Amino acid sequence: MTERRNLIVSPLPDCEPEIGRLLWMLEDCRQRTRSALDGLNPAVVDWAGGVNSHSIGTLLYHIAAIELDWLHTEVTQGGLPDPI
Secondary structure (H helix, E strand, O other): OOOOOOOOOOOOOOOOHHHHHHHHHHHHHHHHHHHHHOOOOHHHHHOOOOOOOOOHHHHHHHHHHHHHHHHHHHHHOOOOOOOO
16 A cells, blocks of 8 residues: 655745735646656656657656646736735
């Protein structure tokens, strides 16, 4: 059986609480990704097998682009309620 971790999501300082919590979650995910990639040979990150395959690096780039788009949309285009 896999042990489960309980996470306490605390807002980052100097942010609206909801944005701070979401940024905390993104940072936690990034830390776990960095841990998984730590020590991995860069050639493995760049390797893409077969026709139309994506490398680990391509997928990481895509994840970063989606996170940036999500953050921009939520923060600048009213995805979150206005503060009181």
